[in-house]
Amino acid sequence: MRFQLNPLTLKKIQRFKSIRRGYYSFIIFTVIVLLSCFAEMLVNSRALLVHYEGSWYFPTYGAVIPGKVFGFDYEYETDYRDLEKRFSNDSENFIIMPLIPYNAYENDLKAAKFPPFPPSIEDKHYLGTDTTGRDVAARLIYGFRTAIFFSLILLVVSYLVGVSIGAAMGYFGGLFDLLFQRIIEIWSNIPFLYVIMIVSSIMIPNFLTLIAIILLFGWIQLTWYMRTITYKEKAREYVMAAKALGASHSRVIFQHILPNTVSIIITFIPFSLTSGIIALTSLDFLGFGLPAPTPSWGELLSQGSNNLESLWIVSSVVVSMTVILVMVAFIGEAVREAFDPKKHTTYE
Amino acid sequence: MKKFSICLIAILCSAIFNSSFSLASTSLPKNLHWLTNDQDPVYSSPNASKGGTLRNMLESFPLTLRYVGPDSNGSFRSAILGNHMALVEEHPNTFNLIPSLATHWAYSDDNTTMYFKLNPNAKWSDGQPVKASDYAFTLEFMRSKDIVAPWYNTYYKDQIKEVIIYDEHTISVSTNQPKPRDELHSHISISPTPKHFYGDLSGFVRKFNWKIAPNTGAYQISNIKKGKSITFSRKKNWWAKDLKYFKNRFNVDRVKYSVIRDLNIGWEYFLKGNLDFFSITLPLYWHQKATGPEFDNGYIHKLWFYTDAPMPSVGLWLNQDKTIFKDINVRLGLAHAFNIEKVNQQVLRGDYTRKHSIHSGFGKYTNLNIKAREYDLNKANNYFNKAGWKQRGDDGIRIKDGQRLSIAVTYGHEAHTPRLVVLKEEYKKAGVELVLRKVDSAASFKSVLEKKHDVWWGGLIGGRKPQYWGQFHSENAHKLQTNNFTNTDDAKIDSMIDAYRSAMNIEERIKLAHALQQRIHDLGAWIPRLDTPYSRIAYWRWVKFPDIPGTRIGGPSVSAFDLAQGGLFWIDTKQKKTTLTARKKGKTFTPVTRIDETYRVNTQ
Numbered sequence: 001m002r003f004q005l006n007p008l009t010l011k012k013i014q015r016f017k018s019i020r021r022g023y024y025s026f027i028i029f030t031v032i033v034l035l036s037c038f039a040e041m042l043v044n045s046r047a048l049l050v051h052y053e054g055s056w057y058f059p060t061y062g063a064v065i066p067g068k069v070f071g072f073d074y075e076y077e078t079d080y081r082d083l084e085k086r087f088s089n090d091s092e093n094f095i096i097m098p099l100i101p102y103n104a105y106e107n108d109l110k111a112a113k114f115p116p117f118p119p120s121i122e123d124k125h126y127l128g129t130d131t132t133g134r135d136v137a138a139r140l141i142y143g144f145r146t147a148i149f150f151s152l153i154l155l156v157v158s159y160l161v162g163v164s165i166g167a168a169m170g171y172f173g174g175l176f177d178l179l180f181q182r183i184i185e186i187w188s189n190i191p192f193l194y195v196i197m198i199v200s201s202i203m204i205p206n207f208l209t210l211i212a213i214i215l216l217f218g219w220i221q222l223t224w225y226m227r228t229i230t231y232k233e234k235a236r237e238y239v240m241a242a243k244a245l246g247a248s249h250s251r252v253i254f255q256h257i258l259p260n261t262v263s264i265i266i267t268f269i270p271f272s273l274t275s276g277i278i279a280l281t282s283l284d285f286l287g288f289g290l291p292a293p294t295p296s297w298g299e300l301l302s303q304g305s306n307n308l309e310s311l312w313i314v315s316s317v318v319v320s321m322t323v324i325l326v327m328v329a330f331i332g333e334a335v336r337e338a339f340d341p342k343k344h345t346t347y348e
Numbered sequence: 349m350k351k352f353s354i355c356l357i358a359i360l361c362s363a364i365f366n367s368s369f370s371l372a373s374t375s376l377p378k379n380l381h382w383l384t385n386d387q388d389p390v391y392s393s394p395n396a397s398k399g400g401t402l403r404n405m406l407e408s409f410p411l412t413l414r415y416v417g418p419d420s421n422g423s424f425r426s427a428i429l430g431n432h433m434a435l436v437e438e439h440p441n442t443f444n445l446i447p448s449l450a451t452h453w454a455y456s457d458d459n460t461t462m463y464f465k466l467n468p469n470a471k472w473s474d475g476q477p478v479k480a481s482d483y484a485f486t487l488e489f490m491r492s493k494d495i496v497a498p499w500y501n502t503y504y505k506d507q508i509k510e511v512i513i514y515d516e517h518t519i520s521v522s523t524n525q526p527k528p529r530d531e532l533h534s535h536i537s538i539s540p541t542p543k544h545f546y547g548d549l550s551g552f553v554r555k556f557n558w559k560i561a562p563n564t565g566a567y568q569i570s571n572i573k574k575g576k577s578i579t580f581s582r583k584k585n586w587w588a589k590d591l592k593y594f595k596n597r598f599n600v601d602r603v604k605y606s607v608i609r610d611l612n613i614g615w616e617y618f619l620k621g622n623l624d625f626f627s628i629t630l631p632l633y634w635h636q637k638a639t640g641p642e643f644d645n646g647y648i649h650k651l652w653f654y655t656d657a658p659m660p661s662v663g664l665w666l667n668q669d670k671t672i673f674k675d676i677n678v679r680l681g682l683a684h685a686f687n688i689e690k691v692n693q694q695v696l697r698g699d700y701t702r703k704h705s706i707h708s709g710f711g712k713y714t715n716l717n718i719k720a721r722e723y724d725l726n727k728a729n730n731y732f733n734k735a736g737w738k739q740r741g742d743d744g745i746r747i748k749d750g751q752r753l754s755i756a757v758t759y760g761h762e763a764h765t766p767r768l769v770v771l772k773e774e775y776k777k778a779g780v781e782l783v784l785r786k787v788d789s790a791a792s793f794k795s796v797l798e799k800k801h802d803v804w805w806g807g808l809i810g811g812r813k814p815q816y817w818g819q820f821h822s823e824n825a826h827k828l829q830t831n832n833f834t835n836t837d838d839a840k841i842d843s844m845i846d847a848y849r850s851a852m853n854i855e856e857r858i859k860l861a862h863a864l865q866q867r868i869h870d871l872g873a874w875i876p877r878l879d880t881p882y883s884r885i886a887y888w889r890w891v892k893f894p895d896i897p898g899t900r901i902g903g904p905s906v907s908a909f910d911l912a913q914g915g916l917f918w919i920d921t922k923q924k925k926t927t928l929t930a931r932k933k934g935k936t937f938t939p940v941t942r943i944d945e946t947y948r949v950n951t952q
Contacts, residue, residue, distance in 0.1 A: 063742035075729070076777035077744050107770045109694035114635075132695055132766045201788035287762050292784050293769040309636060 015338040022334020025327040032324075036145040043138045045103040047080040049096040060098075100124060102135035104142040104295035109133045116310040128312035130303050136316050139295040144320070146207075146290070147297055151276030154211050154218060155269065162219040163265065166226025167253050171234055177227070184220055192217040200288040207290065214279055222268065229261045263339035270332030274325050281321070297321060376514050380454040380463055388442045392596035392916055393894035398582075400890075400919030401602040402908055403623050405614045409575050409607050412557045416490070416497040427580070427605065430909025431565030433588070435464050435483075435521075435537045437912040438812075440899035441947075443711070445533060446593045448911060449478065449540065449564065455529060459852050460509070461522035462536045468517055471587045472542050472562035480513045482540035483521070487511055489541045494549040507535050528852050531813050540564070564588075565911060566598035577606040580908070594911075599918035603908040618886070619648075621928065624919070625887035625906045629880065631699050638886050646937030647927060649889055654882045654948035657901035659709040661819075662807030664757070664875040665833040669826060670802055672755065679872040681731035682755075683721040685778035686875055690723075691767045696878075703876035705865045707814040709949070715862040718869045720876045728778045737779070746779035754781040758796060759805035760789030768805070797829050804833050807877075814861050816845045820868065834873035841867050881949065889937065890924035893917050900947045 005013075017023050040060050041048060050057040052070055059065050059080070067074040070083055081101050087093050101124055102108060108129060109115065115133040119126060127136040169177045196213055199205065205213065233239060234257065242256050277297075283289035284298025292299070297317050304314025410424035415432070435450040445453065450464035470478035489495065490504035509522045521536045542562045546552075560569045566589070570581035580603040588594045608614045615633075618626040619642055628634045628650070642648045666673045666682070673679055692700050705718040721727075732738075737746040737753050746753040757768060765786065772782040787795070796804045808819070808831065817824070824830035825837040844867065848860040868874055883903035891906075894916055898904040902913030909915060930937070 064740070064744035066740070066744070074725070074777070075740065076779065105769070106773055107695075109690070109770075111694070114697050115695065132769055134769075201791050204785055204787065287786075292765045292786060293772060 012338045016334050019334040019337055022330045022332075022337070025330040026334070029324075029327050029331065032144075033148055036141060036148065039141050039145055040098075042098050043100040043102070043104075043135075043141050044098045045080060045101060045106055046077075047083070047095045047097050050080070050083070050093075051095070052093045100126065100135060100137050100141075102138045104134065104138045105293055107133040108135065116307060116313060118310070119312050127316045128310070130300065130313055131307060131310075136300065136313055139300055140297070140316055140320055142295040143297045143300065144324070146294065147277045147280050150207065150211065150280050151273050154214055154276045154279075155272050157211065158215050158218040158272070159222060159265065159269075161215065162222030163226050163258070165219065166223035167230045167257060167261075169223065170227040170230025171249070171253050171257065173231070180223075184223060187217070188220050190217070196283060197286075197288050200283075204291050205289070210280070210283070210289065214276075218279075222265070225264055225268070226261065229264055230257055233257045233260050267332070267336045267339055270328050270335060274328045274332075277321075277325070374512070374514075376463065376518065377456070382452045382454050382463075382465065383445070384452045385439070385444055385446050386592055388439050388444055388446065388593075390592060390595070391439075391441060391894065391896070391899060392593075393892075393918075394596055396596040396599045396892070396894075396916075396918040397920070398599050398601065398918070400600050400921045400924070401604055402600045402891075402917075402919065404603065404605045404908070405608040405617065405623055406578075406605045407607075407609060407611070407614075410578070413560060413569070414553070414556055416495050416500055417553050418496055420497075424578075424605070426907075427578075427603075427909060428563075430907065430911065430914060431563045431567050431580075432539045433470075433564040433911050434539045435466075436533055437537075437593075438533070439593070440902050440913045443530075447591065448537075448588075453533075455532070456520075456522070459526035459529065459532060460524075461520050462532060463518065463520045466517045466519065467588075469587050470564060472545075472564060473568045473583065474542075474545070474562045476542070476544055476562070478540050478564060479543075480516055480519050482543055483519050483538060484511045484513060485543040485546075486538050486541040489546065489549065492549050492552070494552045496553050508538070511538075526852060528854055528857055530854055531811075534812065565909065566594070566915065567603060567909060570602075575607065577604055579604045598908070598915035600908065621647075621888060621931075624891050625885050627883070627906075628886045629882070629884045631697050633886075634699070634884050635697055643886075644936075644939055645931075646939045647889060647931055648886050649940040649942065650884070650886050651893075651897060651904050652882060652884045652941075652943045653898045653904040654943075654945050655709075655898070655901060655903045656711070656881065656947040656949050657709050657903070658707070658809070658812060658814075659703065659879045659881065660807040660809040661706045661874075662703065662877045662879075663706070664877070665796075665801075665804040665806065666873045666875070667799060667801050667803070667833065667835055668837070668873050669799060669835040672753070672802070673873065675735045676872060677731040677735035678737070678753075679875075680721065681728045681735065681737075681778070682780065683872055683875045684724050684728035684731065685775055685780060686721075687723045687771065687774040688767075688877055690774060691770050692878055695766060695770055700878035700880055703879045706868050706874055706876065707861065707865055708879055709881060710812075710814050710861075712858050713814050713861045715865040717862075718865055721872075725778055732779065740779050743781075744776060744779060745781045752781060753779060754783060756783040756785045756802045757805050758785045758787070758792050758801040758803065760787060760792035762786065764805065796833055797831075799826075799828060799833075799835065801833070805877075814864075816841075816861075816864050817849060820864070821845050834871075836868075836871065836873055838867070838871060841871075888924075889927055889940070890920045891917055892920050896946050897942070897944060904944075 035042065044060060046059040048058070048060055050059065050070070057065060064077045066076060067078045070078050072078065080095065080097060084095050084097055087095050108125070110117070115129050116131050117123070117125060117129045117133065119128040125135050125137070127140065130136055130139065165180065169180050195217070199213055203209070239252060239256060242252050247256070280289060280296070281298040281301065284296040285302045287302070289298055290296055300313060300317040304310070304317055307313060406424060408422070410422050411419035413428065414420045415425055415428050433448050435448060436445045436453055437448045438444070439446050447467070449467055449470050451467050452465040454463040456462070466478070466480060472478060487504055487508065487510070490500045493501070507523055509524045512520045514520070521538060523532070523535050527535060545562050546556070566586050567580040567582055569578060571579040582598060582601050608617055614623065615626060615637065617623050628638050634650070634652070638650055643650065664682070664686070666679055668674060689702065692698055692702070702720055704720045705715050708714055732746060732753070737748045739747050741747045741752060759768065765784070768782070768784050772784065775782045793806070795801055796806065818831040820832060820834070820836045820841050822837040822842050824832035825835045841864065844860055844864050848857060848864065851857045851860060883898070885904050885906055887906070893904065898916070899913045902910070906917065907914040
């Protein structure tokens with residue numbers, strides 16, 4: 001059986017593609033996200049490949065290789081940049097380093113000079129270093145990866161919760177709807193930022209707890225839309241037909257109503273994605289986010305704003321943030337156009 | 349009638365038990381050896397001239413003008429108390445006593461009591477003479493439930509036994525526990541409280557919230573703009589202005605505190621010439637912010653002043669109740685892998701000095717023979733291997749019986765994160781994982797008091813003499829809410845601490861303090877960090893200082909009030925005018941960066 005897309009969907013994709021800036025943004029964005037999954041191969045203090053005395057080493061993923069293995073006198077992890085220098089006049093042994101030969105944690109400090117160091121091609125600090133000598137580019141890229149996956153996971157879970165509750169409210173109506181409306185009204189009046197500040201001043205938040213905390217308040221927004229649209233869809237004949245055929249509630253909601261509300265959900269996704277990134281960044285900026293020394297945009301931003309003299313810190317993070325957020329906004333715009341109900345819905 | 353007599357008895361009883369002061373029928377003990385001090389060097393400058401206004405900033409407007417009771421413990425309190433004189437002060441350079449409200453003093457043989465001859469000229473700011481009964485009233489005041497200050501209630505009950513008035517100008521003050529002579533006065537040298545002003549204390553908190561209480565010092569509050577500013581004016585006929593150690597001090601006519609809510613904005617005010625000085629001790633300020641035209645053109649001067657004052661006991665406090673730290677080899681290994689010098693030299697611009705003893709800056713009490721364990725990965729390696737942490741896991745971190753050598757560091761200040769991230773990378777080399785646990789500073793201290801920490805990155809600042817009992821005596825180990833953060837439980841230390849606490853002879857105490865510091869070093873549960881034995885300020889060129897621009901413990905004196913150390917500077921009003929016109933016209937002066945090492949202690 002051949003997999004065939006719904007002609008309506010095909011039409012939507014067509015429309016999406018026809019909006020150039022959204023389409024290209026989508027491609028670039030996807031490539032960046034995919035690349036960031038393999039950031040260890042591009043930005044790392046570990047070599048990609050070492051050929052030493054006849055043996056081959058691939059240090060990128062895997063255990064730490066102590067300096068002794070390559071003839072240094074220490075037991076801690078090999079300094080591959082040092083090794084590269086040693087091999088430079090060596091015809092037999094060789095080493096291939098990643099594009100940016102620094103990881104996001106190490107402090108590249110120099111004698112008699114004080115960080116932050118300005119961008120330097122010679123040192124391969126293409127965007128300079130931060131106040132403790134860590135490579136800004138490396139922290140930017142690893143920080144992006146954290147932020148985007150944080151945002152994606154947050155999006156999936158908060159949509160799961162929001163969509164289910166919203167759809168249930170619309171579908172069941174009555175007392176259930178009334179009760180949840182009130183709960184949501186009360187819940188959404190809790191100042192979300194304060195809660196996070198209080199929680200993270202008592203315990204150290206990690207990736208998952210932060211998602212959990214933001215999820216606590218993040219599911220609300222979508223429930224209202226889902227509730228309204230489900231109310232509308234529920235009154236349609238196909239729902240009645242499904243009910244008449246004896247379909248269960250969950251079948252009606254998830255198999256019949258949900259596919260018809262998907263355009264609402266999809267148009268919100270890009271904006272939720274940006275708000276996830278912004279949430280994490282602002283929490284990190286305020287010092288309530290992921291614990292140090294996790295690379296993060298918010299932490300870079302706060303360093304940058306405290307060291308405006310070192311313009312490379314703040315400008316790199318502001319530029320990358322703007323670019324990413326603008327791209328996501330373009331994608332969102334294109335998605336909304338593609339799903340515009342006026343273009344493909346016929347009302348009876 | 350019966351009721352009345354019961355009442356009378358009750359009153360009498362309460363009078364007997366409560367009165368810890370009395371117009372004693374007892375006379376002064378014979379053979380008192382009266383002391384005074386006019387021998388020590390004066391630390392003000394004869395060139396000082398009176399006049400001008402010093403402009404200060406306050407980050408928030410005080411919630412009250414009381415110095416005790418609710419909301420009184422703000423930063424403005426020091427300005428109020430700086431104008432309340434005590435019986436005697438400590439010379440800030442020699443640490444000998446100098447006369448203040450008392451002209452002479454004498455010690456009892458049992459080290460519990462000091463006798464004072466009061467200066468008959470002493471006057472309150474409202475013109476009333478300071479009476480002996482005002483000292484007795486201090487006890488009544490501080491012990492009163494009406495002031496709603498439980499800490500002071502307890503302190504003045506537990507520490508101070510009584511005030512005895514012998515005649516109008518002679519009193520004695522005694523403590524409950526004997527104290528060595530170099531410490532006794534710090535408990536006993538109380539300030540008088542104006543009885544005629546307070547009268548009935550009921551409703552004290554509200555009644556006196558915004559009342560300006562009479563004081564004995566050089567300035568009194570003259571103008572309050574609620575929420576905006578508070579101005580102090582110099583008393584033209586201050587009764588103590590010609591006393592040896594107060595002469596040529598407290599020179600400016602007015603001291604104005606304006607509310608500027610943000611430090612960065614305060615800095616901008618300063619650069620514009622709207623504040624007279626600014627503290628720039630932090631490396632960021634000294635090296636980065638305090639540069640630019642105002643400095644290059646010589647309008648603003650910089651001063652780096654080394655002090656010799658007790659330093660906070662900052663270090664790594666290893667909790668010995670955690671299994672990992674029960675082994676001394678692990679503790680010593682950690683000390684040798686602690687590359688704080690790299691942090692100092694390559695991140696903090698080498699501004700700091702390595703701390704060696706837990707009590708550095710305590711003068712003779714500091715054991716200068718102790719040297720902090722140096723950074724040496726081989727030594728660290730040997731110690732860790734000895735402790736059985738030989739193997740390294742895939743991530744390079746040592747493992748023993750399936751457990752990783754992972755240590756959580758609890759700290760409370762964001763400003764320390766840059767230091768810790770460098771140390772974290774350095775510790776990786778030794779095969780130790782450092783997990784940074786930054787929580788808000790109150791929460792971090794709470795978790796430390798509850799002994800939940802592996803390692804606490806912090807320190808305590810206490811009195812002028814080292815104290816050991818709270819932090820190292822076994823009586824405080826393995827307990828919640830005590831300061832024994834390392835859970836040190838060592839018989840040798842216990843016996844030395846007991847001896848130290850009961851010793852009254854100063855030489856003996858110094859010897860014991862040295863031995864205790866050595867023992868603390870040997871146990872290795874406290875790893876010293878860095879000291880900041882200096883203050884740095886920037887000031888407009890019209891602010892003038894004596895030749896030595898500060899005092900041994902107080903640093904460069906920009907505090908306008910403190911009776912022991914403050915008020916040494918003066919403002920050259922003529923130069924202020926010339927400077928301001930010069931700045932308008934673009935005329936420049938030679939830039940000045942002054943480093944004063946008079947009181948620098950060489951610990952190398």
